[in-house]
Amino acid sequence: MIVEVVGGAEERPEVRVVDVDDLTGLHLALGAVTDEEADQVLRDAGLGRMADAETGVLDVAALRAAAEPQAGAADWAQQWDGMLRYAGNEGWLADDGATVQVHVESAAGA
Known part of the structure; x- marks a missing residue:
């Protein structure tokens, strides 16, 4: 499963949860966004936050709520x-x- 933060409409970053049926791994993938932008969009979506440039912290319940309907x-x-x-x-x-x-x-490529 991948949580992506990528440039969205009008260059506003957006977050999406993809590859939800692959539960052999979980990571946060950042497109052309700064760590600060990624942190803000994750917080705004209620999915988590950036701990540092190499680590994200995701909310388990929010992640499940975003992923399970797509499973x-x-x-x-x-x-x-x-x-x-x-x-x-x-x-x-x-x-x-x-x-x-x-x-x-x-x-x-995102």
């Missing part, structure tokens, strides 16, 4: 739970399960 896999909920278990085992999931840390990558 096509019959066992998507189980895969989602597995992804969060893995994130927890790696130390990326907050103790209360409300947020998950993700790596920031370039959204080349």
Whole structure:
């Protein structure tokens, strides 16, 4: 699953959740936006924030709410739970399960 922040209409950044059926990985992909723009659009969308240039912090409930309606896999909920278990085992999931840390990558071509 990818959370993309890319230049949108009138060069205003927009956020979208894509590849929702691929729950083997989760990252934040930034297009031609600054870290500050990415942080603001994530906050405005209620999806999270930038921790630093290499790390994003996503709201688990908001991410699920954005992704699940697009899901096509019959066992998507189980895969989602597995992804969060893995994130927890790696130390990326907050103790209360409300947020998950993700790596920031370039959204080349976005």
